[in-house]
Amino acid sequence: MSTAGNKSAPVFGIAAEFSCARDLYHAAEKIRDAGFRKWDVFSPFPIHGMDEAMGMKRSLLGKIVFLGGLTGFFTAVTLEFVPTSFLYPLIVAGKPTNLFTVPAFFPIMFELTILISAFTAVFGMLIMNGLPRLNHALFNWDRFKKVTEDKFFVAIESGDPKFSERSVRDLLESLGGTNVTTIHGD
């Protein structure tokens, strides 16, 4: 029974090592089919089709970004029309405020839509990924450092409703995982 981290601390989960992307991919399919929810795979490079193998649904982020874009668009509309059409109407270059002079406002509407969308995308992605964070329980395991070189890992977290140390350990071993290790927190 190999372990990593502080043994008196609560168990983060159980991790296993794989030597190639294909093994990791097939292991992910089996873990998905076994019905686990809180688990993740780690690899030195992106693996095509891994989302499907893990049974991940389409991210919610796109819809949030759409709302961000709408916010940007309406911010621009308000900031442009309220002052120049109502509070302090101006005629610039012989162009009064009406429907035919609205092109002058388009660049701002466009830019703010893009700006707020981009901000929503970047910061929304960070928040949904739980980033930034300073440390992770998996870093307690020395072998895990190989994840940025040539090794592939799976970790099933103890927070999963189907988690039990024995069955998870057996599952990971049956999938061909090596160095199956119980990871404790700090």
Next chain:
Amino acid sequence: MSDHHQDSPQTFDYKHVGGRFLGLVATALVAYIAVFVGAGYDPAQFAFSYLFAFTFFLTICMGGLFWILVHHAVDAEWSVVVRRQLENIASLLPVLGLLFVPLVFVAPQLWQWMRPENAHDPLLLEKWPYLTPAFFWGRAAFYFFFFTVAAVWLRANSILQDKDGAPRYTVFNRRITFASLPLFAVCLTFGAIDWLMGLDYHWFSTMWGVYIFAGTALSSLCVLVLLITALRGAGYFRNIISVEHYHIIGKLMFAFTVFWAYIGFSQYMLIWYANIPEETIYFLRRNTESWQILSTALVVGHFFVPFLLLLPNPGKRKPAFLCGVAVWILLMHLLDIYVVVLPALHKAGVALSWMDFACLAAVGCTLAAVFLKRLGDAPLWPLRDPRLPNSIALKN
């Protein structure tokens, strides 16, 4: 790869065309005769109608060449399965070079700077020697020379590779592409300037070339979608082209819809805001009288409608839906070219002529007939391209 090929024929069988080939040739002939007679009565209307039809099809074929060049330049994988069809579209460019010839006879109708009464216009003298007949026709010859060499050469190498599968053809085509890309940009830009911007030699826009290019890249994608769907419907490309390929083409259609709007608006905005008479004349004419309706329809139909249709993900993965959008965009592209060309003749407002349609039929049927010939000449996709397996196995 043999297991992929077994259930889908590699070459086009003319039984799917049947008598329609003769129908195309007959329609083209009738249209040419009608247009020839019409040209005798109203040479100006003929000149503009013909330029309108010619430009519509030229942009589509130039777009085919553009996508081949991009494919080779970035060493693309996904587009291998559709590349032969793009090559077939681009191989119509030499035919368009021949179809350009009628314009030589009506040139002064189109390009007013060629007329003797304008010879002493100071604004024309400022544009010497760019706007001189010798240089003008020399440029046109060069554009078509380049288009022909690039399209025919790339296609020939691609077909040679079908026999022995040698990777050197891929590498060689990449070299041709690196030499061709800058020339393509020059030929498209100056072609657009010479033939379309030149309709009013006082007027100029620095964004003209890229505006025409935006429509070029978009319309050729629409033709590609319709083409591969028709071929799939006839039983070809089974296990070769999947919805993943449609999805990518759909994404590119979306991108170039936005690009067209971005460029179109940028051009409008700069001219409208600066408010210099010799620049605003272009939009004044198109935003007044009945042209206003068509210009507004263009903004809604060429941008907002396809933008909203192509924005959600699922539609791009449905071939039938994507074909509907492609037909719509092609109609809008036709309208776009119409609003570019015809207001230079009908300054008082929209005036449709039967010759607009006859010229479209003449040029379109000619190109369609030649295309059918090209379709059967070579396998439907690059059979032994080194990247073919990866292209077939595409995942988005």
